[in-house]
Amino acid sequence: MRFRFPLYSSSPSSSLFSNLSFISSSCFSTFLSMAPAFETVSAPQQEGETETVTSYSTGNDGQGVGFKSKVTVVGSGNWGSVAAKLIASNTLKLNSFHDEVRMWVFEETLQTGEKLTDVINKTNENVKYLPGIRLGKNVVADPDLDNAVKDANMLVFVTPHQFMEGICKRLVGKVRGDVEAISLIKGMEVKMEGPCMISNLISEQLGINCSVLMGANIANEIAVEKFSEATVGYRHNREIAEQWVKLFGTPYFMVTPVQDVEGVELCGTLKNIVAIAAGFVDGLDMGNNTKAAIMRIGLREMKAFSKLLFSSVRDSTFFESCGVADVITTCLGGRNRKVAEAFARNGGKRSFDELEAEMLQGQKLQGVSTAREVYEVLSHRGWLELFPLFSTVHEICIGHLPPSAIVEYSEKKPKLSLLEDSTRYI
């Protein structure tokens, strides 16, 4: 259930930092209270530091020689289908995985009257969301969510974020105790207690560890095996991160692990707002310099917002594929940019819902809802003046400002005096 925060009325600076502890003690604390059997060792890190690495049974290394991991992909849209293809190519090659990859399909009846699941299993192609691409014979589409997950010890979540709360509710008590999860989902839920990232929603509701995979990954390009990179964000355990790298990595899809779940996930989520701004710029025919300026301002706001929410977020994460590279690719080519361009060309007179339905054939936009969710957080915490680009994007999306406002307001200097130590965030 969604909760709308009341607008903040008192001085923002006074409660800025007390609000931060409020965030971290709410949704995000649940993970810490989960207690799998950890064994702690020290491992060398970059620049001569040591980090604590927690050795933990992933369900394969801890279960004896010959144990094979079973993978299920929860979701079968454009990116979900490409993820299944990548994974399926690896499970066939690697002995530590069962060949078969289950893919849960939100069942739909196609115009031909056939069920999407039946067509995928017959043709080995997701004709609606990834036409023309063979998924691999070892991908089995399954419309029954409980059945799809019941044997898996590695779960890959990849649906539009607005469906995840419902999916998690359905999965409570249905997944294996030793399961590891990864989320490829971009977006966040805003709850009464504060913003909640999707990986945390999964961890909280299902009581399982959840890593994330984000990056400069336009699905259709990876589907045809053009070279690209991605970032796995992990929490404690490097071995688990390496399992995910093994499962996804191919010579044309290079995956790097980073111990910064929140940083990686927030990059993937927030860049969709920047892509909407870039689409407005394109729709107004403003040219490359303006777009580059919007991308830079957007990246700065992504970093500031992430670090305000989580002091653990690393600066270096913004230089990984999930950071600057994803901002570039979505501002040049993604669906958020494309629909925002059409919105601006129509002078803001046709709604995003209408344009999404017309232009995306069932695929979902994330940037508009993420802009709204971030705006709720900014209003509630008194941070609106710190994030002129994020705020302006939302106000344009809901029709309070014209598309041209993107260059009138976004470059306003953020009021850094609201922060105690502004240099930490910007």
Ligand SMILES: NC(=O)c1ccc[n+]([C@@H]2O[C@H](COP(=O)([O-])OP(=O)(O)OC[C@H]3O[C@@H](n4cnc5c(N)ncnc54)[C@H](O)[C@@H]3O)[C@@H](O)[C@H]2O)c1
């Ligand atoms: N497509 C990309 O290029 C890309 C790249 C990286 C990340 N992502 C992220 O991956 C996630 C999934 O996107 P996608 O591109 O695979 O999906 P999509 O937008 O292509 O497809 C929408 C999916 O939602 C399903 N659906 C519709 N109604 C539903 C319901 N009520 N409950 C559950 N599912 C329902 C549809 O069956 C379909 O599988 C998103 O968070 C997206 O931001 C997408």
